[in-house]
């Protein structure tokens with residue numbers, strides 16, 4: 001079992017004052033959990049603040065999106081090089097809140113995934129189905145299409161040392177997390193899908209679960225064989241709750 005990874009997704013929350021308090025308290029409270037990796041994905045304008053406050057700690061920081069292009073006339077976009085300028089080492093890609101609202105295609109998401117890897121950032125690729133798709137029993141087909149687009153464009157080897165976060169859309173921000181069995185079943189499916197093409201990449205890939213993770217359900221989720229940690233939205237904005245989730249990860253993670 002590999003070291004657990006817990007990623008905070010702050011979404012569009014925070015300001016300079018609140019972030020300072022939150023990060024300072026993350027640093028203090030998460031200090032004992034040396035056997036896990038914690039990452040904080042902040043809104044773009046606060047990358048410099050994250051770099052300043054986290055630079056001397058074990059907590060890594062990253063962004064919640066990046067441009068598929070490197071430079072040019074793309075008003076409002078932020079490139080991977082710009083993220084690296086602020087010490088970011090991770091980037092969330094294809095979060096459903098973006099994919100839906102900004103009509104991101106699987107191909108666009110795949111290009112961003114490749115762009116991150118090419119420039120030395122670890123991408124956290126979000127995949128997952130809607131409630132209608134789950135109820136129709138097509139969730140694996142939906143997730144397979146999201147992953148296969150990347151395999152077809154760049155080959156399965158690209159997944160080595162990257163992160164996929166399985167985020168059933170019906171579980172995000174709803175308080176209704178997937179059960180550990182539902183999550184494990186999809187995580188196993190994802191790993192197998194990549195393993196068919198590249199066994200080593202599938203083993204080196206981390207698969208997080210995201211969707212209403214909280215201190216009460218974290219242990220049951222993280223203990224599952226193919227769940228390598230969590231992507232945490234709402235509970236990452238409350239240090240006590242985030243600490244509870246990190247504690248759960250630390251209890252299970254190899255020391």
Ligand code: PEP
Pocket residue numbers: 009167171172173174175210211212213231232233234235
């Ligand atoms: C997320 O935004 O990726 C997420 C999992 O949110 P929440 O934890 O609030 O469901």
